[in-house]
Amino acid sequence: MDFVEGPFGLRFIKINSKQVYLGIDKGAWVYASERPRHRVDLPEFLILDTPISRTQFAEILGQKDGSNEPKDMVTHDDVEKICAILSEHFDDEVRRPSQAEWKAAESMIKLPCGWTELLADEATGNHRGAPLDGRPRVGEMIGLMSGHRVSQSAHPTREGVYARVTTPGDRPLPKVGFRLVVSPKRKDEAPIVPDNANLAANIRSELFWTTILGIIPSFTIPILRGFSSYAVDGWANLLFGGLCAGFVTGAFWRPKRATWGLDPEGNVIQIKD
Numbered sequence: 388m389d390f391v392e393g394p395f396g397l398r399f400i401k402i403n404s405k406q407v408y409l410g411i412d413k414g415a416w417v418y419a420s421e422r423p424r425h426r427v428d429l430p431e432f433l434i435l436d437t438p439i440s441r442t443q444f445a446e447i448l449g450q451k452d453g454s455n456e457p458k459d460m461v462t463h464d465d466v467e468k469i470c471a472i473l474s475e476h477f478d479d480e481v482r483r484p485s486q487a488e489w490k491a492a493e494s495m496i497k498l499p500c501g502w503t504e505l506l507a508d509e510a511t512g513n514h515r516g517a518p519l520d521g522r523p524r525v526g527e528m529i530g531l532m533s534g535h536r537v538s539q540s541a542h543p544t545r546e547g548v549y550a551r552v553t554t555p556g557d558r559p560l561p562k563v564g565f566r567l568v569v570s571p572k573r574k575d576e577a578p579i580v581p582d583n584a585n586l587a588a589n590i591r592s593e594l595f596w597t598t599i600l601g602i603i604p605s606f607t608i609p610i611l612r613g614f615s616s617y618a619v620d621g622w623a624n625l626l627f628g629g630l631c632a633g634f635v636t637g638a639f640w641r642p643k644r645a646t647w648g649l650d651p652e653g654n655v656i657q658i659k660d
Contacts, residue, residue, distance in 0.1 A: 388495055391433055394476045395446050399433035399569065400495050406648075407491045410514045414641030420513050425580045426648035426658060427487035429521040433569040434484055434492045438504055439469065447472050457502060460559035463534065466505070470567065477569050483507040484568045485523040486537055486551075493549070496566070503540040503554055503563045510535040510553040515584070518577040519649050521570070538563070578655050580647045596641060601633025602626060 389401040412424040438457040445452035447469055466483060473481045484492070485507050498504055507523035510532060517524055528535070534557030542548035554563060605625045609617050618625065648658040 390436070393433075393569075394473065395443055397443060397473075397567075398436055400436050400492060402429070402432050402434060402488070402492050402495075404431045405429055405491055407487050408646075409486055409490065409517070412643045412646050414644050416638045416641075422644055423514055423580055424644070424646040425514060425517060425519060426646065427519055427521050428649050429487055429491055430571050432479075432488060432521075432571070434488060434496060435566040435568075436495070437497050438499075438502070438564040438566045444469065457499060457564040459502075459562050459564050461505075461563070461565060462559055463556045466556075466565055473567065479569045480572045481567055481569055482523065483536075483565050485518075485521055487521045488568055488570065489539060491521075498539060498541040498549065500541050500546060501543045501562060503538050503552065503560075505554060505556050505563060505565045506537045506539065508537040509533065510537055515580055516582045517580045519579060519647070519655065520573065520577055522573050522577055534558075578649055578653060581655065592642065593637065596637065597630065597633030600636045601631070602629030605629030605632060 391399040391401055393399055407427050407429065408424060409427060410424040411418045411421040413422075441452045441454040441456055441458045444458040444461075470481045483506055489496075489504075489506055507525065509525050509528045511517075511524065511527060516527070534555055535553050536556045538552050538554040539549045540552045540554075542550075554560070556563075602625075605628045606618050606622075609615070609621075609625070645657045646659075647655060650656050
């Protein structure tokens, strides 16, 4: 790993430009909040190898604290103060990592067991509208959820096992800390995953698979078992049963959905991999 020493004893890892995938392309309804899958093109950036410690936090603010434990009980305002001070030492943007940046560095950074790390992205319902260049997704949420952030939570006992969760960042919480990245400033408009799904195509797909997996078997089974008359007399019951069966299968399986990314010219396209 290529380390870069920063001010106040901060140690950054240099991450070369790379591509990472976020989200899931599975079509079942239970995965709706994880769609669409998309490929993020990240520029080169720096990321702290560990969350900000109590000592580092205090030193940046001109105070004293002898503990090397990660700093917890922080809010968005606390993080902004730290970023504003450190921005005087860098030409690039200083902030918390986005989901894509954290994933790109996941195998090289450390998060203590039982700790949660606040990222920069707001907690949205899915990945539609997500930036494709690695910058954070902010400024979309209103109300109570505007203070929540996507976070990475470490397993209580198993090192290197993380789960993506949503955590409020507008109030201090124990064992909830943060780390920082130094990433190129972006002033142009972000390329994003399309905001809207192809509703007509989804309806056609759902009708097709409900018919194949639900309605047709519902009528075929009694015929094969010698109850052909019931397929005629009880068609309403069979149709309703087939619709229910098709609905249930949709919760667990449907064909894969599109994956989005950027072409060499920076245009948003569906990609195959």
